[in-house]
Amino acid sequence: MKVVVLTGAGISAESGVPTFRDADGLWHGHRVEEVATPEAFARQPSLVHRFYDERRAALAAVAPNPAHAALARLEDRLGDDLLVVTQNIDDLHERGGSRRVVHLHGQLRSALCRGCGERFPWHDALGDGPACPRCGRRELRPDVVWFGEIPYDMDRVLAALGRADLFVSIGTSGAVQPAAGFVGYAAGQGARTLELNLVPSHGSHLFDEARHGPASELVPAWVDDLLR
Ligand code: BJW
Numbered sequence: 001m002k003v004v005v006l007t008g009a010g011i012s013a014e015s016g017v018p019t020f021r022d023a024d025g026l027w028h029g030h031r032v033e034e035v036a037t038p039e040a041f042a043r044q045p046s047l048v049h050r051f052y053d054e055r056r057a058a059l060a061a062v063a064p065n066p067a068h069a070a071l072a073r074l075e076d077r078l079g080d081d082l083l084v085v086t087q088n089i090d091d092l093h094e095r096g097g098s099r100r101v102v103h104l105h106g107q108l109r110s111a112l113c114r115g116c117g118e119r120f121p122w123h124d125a126l127g128d129g130p131a132c133p134r135c136g137r138r139e140l141r142p143d144v145v146w147f148g149e150i151p152y153d154m155d156r157v158l159a160a161l162g163r164a165d166l167f168v169s170i171g172t173s174g175a176v177q178p179a180a181g182f183v184g185y186a187a188g189q190g191a192r193t194l195e196l197n198l199v200p201s202h203g204s205h206l207f208d209e210a211r212h213g214p215a216s217e218l219v220p221a222w223v224d225d226l227l228r
Contacts, residue, residue: 001078001081001165001166001226002081002082002160002163002164002165002166003074003078003081003082003083003164003165003166003167003168003226004082004083004085004157004160004161004164004166004167004168004182004186004191005071005074005082005083005084005085005167005168005169005170006085006086006087006167006168006169006170006172006179006182007071007084007085007086007087007088007093007169007170007171007172008086008087008088008169008170008171008172008173008179009087009088009171009172010170010171010172010173010197010198010215011065011067011068011086011088011092011170011171011215011219012062012065012068012088012090012092012171013171013198013215014065014067014214014215014216015062015063015064015065015068015090015092016061016062017058017062017088017090017092019171019173020032020173021173021175027051028047028050028051030047030051033147035047035048035051036144036146036147037146037147037148038146038148038149039148040146041141041146046127048142049125049126049127049142050127052108052126052142052144053125053126053127055089055090055108056108056109056122056123056125057125059090059091059108059109062090062092063092063095064092064093064095064096064097065092065096065215065216066216066217066219066220067170067171067215067216067218067219067220068092068093068095068096068097068098069096069097069220070219070220070222070223071084071093071096071098071219071223072093072096072097072098073097073223073227074223074226074227075097075098075099075100076097077227080100082100083100083102083156083157083160084098084100084101084102085101085102085104085157085160085179085182086101086102086103086104087104087105087172087176087179088103088105089103089105089106089107089108089144090108091107091108091109102152102153102156102157103152103153104145104151104152104153104154104157104179105144105145105151105152106142106143106144106145106152107143107144108142108144109121109122109123110122110142110143111126111140111141111142111143112140112141112142112143113132113134113135113137113139113140113141114139114140114141115132115135115137115139116132116134116135116137118132118133118134118135119143120132120133120134120140122140122143126140126141126142151178151179154178157182158185161182161185161186161189161191162185162189163189164186164189164191165190165191165192166191166192166193166194167182167183167186167187167191167192167193167194168193168194168195168196168222169182169183169193169194169195169196169197169201169207170196170197170215170218170219171196171197171198171215172197172201173201173202174201174202174203174204175202180202180203183195183203183206183207184206187206187208192208192209193206193207193208193209194207194208194209194210194211194222195207195209195210195211196210196211196215196218196219196222197210197212197215198212198213198214198215199212200212
């Protein structure tokens with residue numbers, strides 16, 4: 001069985017990473033749509049850097065939860081037949097043991113040079129304008145995908161969705177494209193579809209089946225079912 005799992009902020013919520021659109025989802029009083037755009041970065045680079053520098057620093061204080069661990073357990077069994085596509089920019093899937101992970105919206109622990117286009121593993125703050133390790137210019141930005149930018153690895157994701165027998169969406173509101181459209185694409189290619197989310201998402205009705213509750217309970221139970 002070939003499985004594609006899409007994850008969103010909800011899978012990391014019980015690790016202590018705030019979601020974007022739940023009640024506690026504001027970032028210093030700003031909606032994500034106000035800070036996560038190239039225009040916002042051009043207008044107020046220090047505000048946007050602070051938004052990401054604080055989230056990068058906060059990664060040290062969080063740990064994977066049973067939902068991340070369950071997906072790693074599934075990968076141990078399925079190998080290349082499982083692809084985890086995450087919208088999250090945290091590294092909790094990798095720390096939970098997953099290896100085949102696509103970060104559609106980039107990664108907090110990566111920097112992108114606007115001067116030379118190179119990407120680098122990055123663990124420190126970017127707000128104080130460090131020099132690019134390759135070209136020396138002080139043009140580093142968070143290596144994340146903002147509104148209006150093209151998500152990473154779409155070819156790989158669409159190929160996996162086209163082959164999938166099962167598509168599972170975990171902890172995402174379905175408010176942001178193109179990820180919100182994956183359920184329709186996968187279903188159109190013949191996959192069965194399942195939503196695991198705290199509450200019904202915007203696109204809940206598009207899934208063959210939906211189970212609602214905390215990811216730390218739903219995901220291990222679903223993996224147990226699948227492996228049985
Ligand atoms: C739990 C839980 C628990 C809580 N257990 N569950 C008009 C119409 C259609 C599209 C567009 C349009 N105008 C513009 C667009 C496109 C635009 C878009 O979608 N805009 C919408 C606002 C309408 N999209 C883009 O611009 C994208 N690029 C693009 O489309 O390029 C064109 C292209 C595509 C493909 C090929 C070629 C070209 C880029 C989108 C970039 C999004 N970036 C962000 C910021 C990234 C960096 C960062 O993290 O700061 O990504 S925005 C933000 O939203 C972040 C997230 O990854 C993303 C999704 O959020 P997510 O994960 O769903 O979180 P929440 O908070 O919304 O939901 C959490 C869910 O978890 C909730 O349902 C909770 O109930 C649940 N939950 N606790 C289980 N314990």
